[in-house]
Amino acid sequence: MLGITLGVIIGxxxxxxxxxxxxxxxxxxxxxxxxxxxxxxxxxxxxxxFGGAITSVLFNIPGEPWSVATTFDGYPMAQKGKAGxxxxxxxxxxxxxxxxxxxxxxLLAPLVASFALEFGPPEIFSVYFLAFCSFVGLSKxxxxxxxxxxxxxxxxxxxxxxxxxxxxRLTFGFSELLSGFDFLIAVIGLFGxxxxxxxxxxxxxxxxxxxxxxxxxxxxxxxxxPRYWATSLRxxxxxxxxxxxxxxxxxxxxxxxxxxxxxxxxxxxxxxxxIEGVVAPxxxxxxxxxxxxxxxxxxxxxxSPTAAVLLGGLLIWGLQPxxxxxxxxxxxxxxxxxxxxxxxxxxxxxxxxxxxxxxxxLRVPFxxxxxxxxxxxxxxxxxxxxxxxxxxxxxxxxxxxxxxKKTNYPLAPMVLAIVLGDKAEEAFRQSLLASQGGLxxxxxTKLVSTIMVLGxxxxxxxxxxxxxxxxxxxxxxx
Amino acid sequence: xxSLNKGxxxxxxxxxxxxFTAAQxxxxxxxxxxxxxxxxxxxxxxxxxxxxxxxxxKHGLMKQSMVVINKAGGAGGEGFLDVKTAAGxxxxxxxxxxxxxxxxxxxxxxFSYKDxxxxxxxxxxxxxLWVNADKPYKxxxxxxxxxxxxxxxxxxxxxxxxxxxQIITVALEKQTSSKFxxxxxxxxxxxxxxxxxxxxxxxxxxxxxxxxxxxxxxxRPLCVFDSKKLDYKDKIAGDLGWDSIPxxxxxxxxxxxxxxxxxxxPPGVTPDQVNYYVDLLKKVRETEEWKKLMSDxxxxxxxxxxxxxxxxxxxxxxxxxxxxxxxxxxxx
Numbered sequence: 001m002l003g004i005t006l007g008v009i010i011g012x013x014x015x016x017x018x019x020x021x022x023x024x025x026x027x028x029x030x031x032x033x034x035x036x037x038x039x040x041x042x043x044x045x046x047x048x049x050f051g052g053a054i055t056s057v058l059f060n061i062p063g064e065p066w067s068v069a070t071t072f073d074g075y076p077m078a079q080k081g082k083a084g085x086x087x088x089x090x091x092x093x094x095x096x097x098x099x100x101x102x103x104x105x106x107l108l109a110p111l112v113a114s115f116a117l118e119f120g121p122p123e124i125f126s127v128y129f130l131a132f133c134s135f136v137g138l139s140k141x142x143x144x145x146x147x148x149x150x151x152x153x154x155x156x157x158x159x160x161x162x163x164x165x166x167x168x169r170l171t172f173g174f175s176e177l178l179s180g181f182d183f184l185i186a187v188i189g190l191f192g193x194x195x196x197x198x199x200x201x202x203x204x205x206x207x208x209x210x211x212x213x214x215x216x217x218x219x220x221x222x223x224x225x226p227r228y229w230a231t232s233l234r235x236x237x238x239x240x241x242x243x244x245x246x247x248x249x250x251x252x253x254x255x256x257x258x259x260x261x262x263x264x265x266x267x268x269x270x271x272x273x274x275i276e277g278v279v280a281p282x283x284x285x286x287x288x289x290x291x292x293x294x295x296x297x298x299x300x301x302x303x304s305p306t307a308a309v310l311l312g313g314l315l316i317w318g319l320q321p322x323x324x325x326x327x328x329x330x331x332x333x334x335x336x337x338x339x340x341x342x343x344x345x346x347x348x349x350x351x352x353x354x355x356x357x358x359x360x361x362l363r364v365p366f367x368x369x370x371x372x373x374x375x376x377x378x379x380x381x382x383x384x385x386x387x388x389x390x391x392x393x394x395x396x397x398x399x400x401x402x403x404x405k406k407t408n409y410p411l412a413p414m415v416l417a418i419v420l421g422d423k424a425e426e427a428f429r430q431s432l433l434a435s436q437g438g439l440x441x442x443x444x445t446k447l448v449s450t451i452m453v454l455g456x457x458x459x460x461x462x463x464x465x466x467x468x469x470x471x472x473x474x475x476x477x478x
Numbered sequence: 479x480x481s482l483n484k485g486x487x488x489x490x491x492x493x494x495x496x497x498f499t500a501a502q503x504x505x506x507x508x509x510x511x512x513x514x515x516x517x518x519x520x521x522x523x524x525x526x527x528x529x530x531x532x533x534x535x536k537h538g539l540m541k542q543s544m545v546v547i548n549k550a551g552g553a554g555g556e557g558f559l560d561v562k563t564a565a566g567x568x569x570x571x572x573x574x575x576x577x578x579x580x581x582x583x584x585x586x587x588x589f590s591y592k593d594x595x596x597x598x599x600x601x602x603x604x605x606x607l608w609v610n611a612d613k614p615y616k617x618x619x620x621x622x623x624x625x626x627x628x629x630x631x632x633x634x635x636x637x638x639x640x641x642x643x644q645i646i647t648v649a650l651e652k653q654t655s656s657k658f659x660x661x662x663x664x665x666x667x668x669x670x671x672x673x674x675x676x677x678x679x680x681x682x683x684x685x686x687x688x689x690x691x692x693x694x695x696x697x698r699p700l701c702v703f704d705s706k707k708l709d710y711k712d713k714i715a716g717d718l719g720w721d722s723i724p725x726x727x728x729x730x731x732x733x734x735x736x737x738x739x740x741x742x743x744p745p746g747v748t749p750d751q752v753n754y755y756v757d758l759l760k761k762v763r764e765t766e767e768w769k770k771l772m773s774d775x776x777x778x779x780x781x782x783x784x785x786x787x788x789x790x791x792x793x794x795x796x797x798x799x800x801x802x803x804x805x806x807x808x809x810x
Binding site for chain 2: 175
């Protein structure tokens, strides 16, 4: 309980993500037994996962990288006065995603671990490729603006040390730029500060303050949710797959949102406050976040930054993650899995009971809440690297975000490129090194060719659709 | 007038006196102490820093608390520059790995080990040549011969670019006139798993990064890059232990490489302040938890402080410069 409450608080503060939170609290657990320590820490992890959605929906500020896709429909819903519905949908689908992943871990752990071993650099690149492809053409903006925004994102993502050659790129001799632009700072600035500037321009009030505070909202939303079972199931599968292959929760949420928009009958309305657009990314992100723990336990490779810190904890408690952990430390592993079930159920209950309170935040006049958000953003940006320069960076990104929004350049592709650009580049170059420069490596095994073909289909889907509809109409004509 | 002068003199004396007694009493931290880790969370340096933090808080070795902060940007350059610019701050420590030498040499950032104050060497980390256990190579010689026959298509995975793993790879190539394709990854754990999955042919992982896979029978150690065998007798995989791994030299590969795991402080701190941390770290080394970490990771338990430590670091810097020059890794 304590862990989850702490976790939610940590998740609400943008920047102070699960990884930082667990790193700060890790030393407290050294005097506990490993099993109770991991339960405490994984509860913080769940709490942070839940909490990340709150600021995305209410203020358009994603608290975690994987909450970005939640803002696309969550925030418009809040603006329409449906913040309660959006939060309920977000929390419930997080729960569904996590539960699906836990069940999978419980039943299929050894099988899944061996699947993770299949992923070398070409496979990982193909997964990122699929993530980008399923996202192209999503935006309402003109394609050239989307591409331009994505390219700016790639350029920003390239700043810092080049992992492949060990050379510095685009730092122009500034030591502040050594570590590149952290994604979180860009997001807090672009979305958070940009949004505050926009709101100020529009007359200092939230468009979402019509939110009704009604405890029944939870039940009403629940009645509506089973309709989206197909989206949920698909997102669960995407999430688990992304979590196990070390791609992680962020591509999972983007990919799931992209595919849901393509497949859904109401796809046209995505981005304007569609509940399905909240369900899809949240389910996938949490299925991924949960299943990311599996490769950590069975292979010793963390699937997310938070898992990396937990991994450090395991070693200090004298547990050696690896193929034998499941055999030698049964108590610990099953204790952890039990805590996943428990943590999720308790977490869901806590956050759901708070939905009306969270929604009520929007009733507070902007004059009061605006400065508070600003301070929270600054704290968040500072905690990423404990660096005041980052706060300045955040403000610069904020102004940039405002200008981009005013000129109708979409922010989402840019953010996607900053997050995944350098990772995709790394995997691409690792693959080419291994293949001595031959592009054939991306079609060399069944697994990688399947994913690449899926990516290409996703990329050209609008064309394919048009082709089929023409085919159909020509048949009707003849 | 005279009495006033006397009073002033007395006050001055008194002030001197208090300053003197304050200096006499051993220095102690007065606020939270930061450990900067110039690498990401989950890696070897990070694990060691967090273990030290855990031991200190568990045994109450220090009145103030301690926090670990990762500053991994620019291959650790971010962390080192942070310590360099914190001149005179006695509440900051930095734990180093080989990037203390390799990062400034490869990137040309304005930093050198001379810019910071050495505190203590805690241990040296070993390097082992690993292959997938499904492959037929039983000795380092068999493996290198196979690599030679393949003419450069064998893939060696390692952490980072132009850092320790790649330096060892280049030294190995020079010694045996073989050729490998070096593929850089983000972390050692990732490299070990890529080796298990068969995406690379070998790695030079630290013991602690690959031990779990060895125990599970997925990886096989071929030789250790040290002048003598490892001194840990516990059985790890079947009847094999760390001490049954031959040295690379005995297999005809005359390459030795050990990585520093030690602490430094910002420039301009007083000897009292350094001594406080030396004593603190000595206490850490005596705990059971520390000994367990050492044997889990088969560390070389050398401990050095003061001049001896500084001399060792100066030597290593020279050696890295030579190695990296020979490999063509120096910044232009």
